Amino acid sequence: MINLIHALKNPQAFISQAMQNPQISNNPIAQNAYQMMQKGDSKGLEQIARNLAKQQGVDIDTLRKQIGI
Amino acid sequence: MQPFVNPNYFNPYPMYQQPQIQPQMPSYAQNIVHNGLEGKYVGEFSEVTANDVPMTGQGALFIKGDLSEIQLRNWNANGLIDIKSFKPSISEVEEVSTKSVEHAYLPSDELRMALENINDRLDKMEGLLKRKPGRKEVAEDD
Numbered sequence: 001m002i003n004l005i006h007a008l009k010n011p012q013a014f015i016s017q018a019m020q021n022p023q024i025s026n027n028p029i030a031q032n033a034y035q036m037m038q039k040g041d042s043k044g045l046e047q048i049a050r051n052l053a054k055q056q057g058v059d060i061d062t063l064r065k066q067i068g069i
Numbered sequence: 070m071q072p073f074v075n076p077n078y079f080n081p082y083p084m085y086q087q088p089q090i091q092p093q094m095p096s097y098a099q100n101i102v103h104n105g106l107e108g109k110y111v112g113e114f115s116e117v118t119a120n121d122v123p124m125t126g127q128g129a130l131f132i133k134g135d136l137s138e139i140q141l142r143n144w145n146a147n148g149l150i151d152i153k154s155f156k157p158s159i160s161e162v163e164e165v166s167t168k169s170v171e172h173a174y175l176p177s178d179e180l181r182m183a184l185e186n187i188n189d190r191l192d193k194m195e196g197l198l199k200r201k202p203g204r205k206e207v208a209e210d211d
Contacts, residue, residue, distance in 0.1 A: 032146035051148030
């Protein structure tokens with residue numbers, strides 16, 4: 001819970017700290033997403049999120065419609 | 070019919086429930102971790118879910134129950150799962166080896182030509198040898 005509050009206060013610092021965790025830093029998706037975040041590539045980040053959802057059998061567009069976003 | 074239990078009744082001897090330990094039977098689709106390699110046996114590859122593939126950067130091996138195919142699945146940097154499929158090729162190897170052995174016993178064109186030449190010459194020599202006694206016979210008759 002405390003971690004979540006810290007993350008909301010300064011998400012960039014939280015992610016930078018998280019990237020020092022070997023379990024996360026060894027993850028190719030996290031590495032790519034982190035690099036995209038540093039470059040400000042929001043479209044690339046969205047694509048990663050879409051791909052991850054697709055692999056789990058979730059279509060983001062359908063989900064957005066269901067939620068009403 | 071269940072016996073009536075009065076909730077207000079104070080039981081001085083509380084019943085202790087013994088935790089029931091269920092023996093864990095190894096299931097067919099149990100994950101295997103061997104020397105850092107993750108994976109499991111599957112009946113069909115459609116049984117494999119995204120959660121079965123670790124996000125550690127290493128892939129997981131999925132082996133078909135009949136050993137007809139092995140798949141290596143790993144997450145790529147774009148958030149998609151890459152699949153590499155491996156199939157046995159034992160029968161093909163055997164076929165090639167038999168062919169190569171057969172081919173080794175077949176004479177080459179040059180060798181075949183040389184053999185034909187030798188056979189022709191042998192036939193000619195045989196013909197000559199057959200003719201000679203005939204002539205003698207003719208001469209004797211004369």
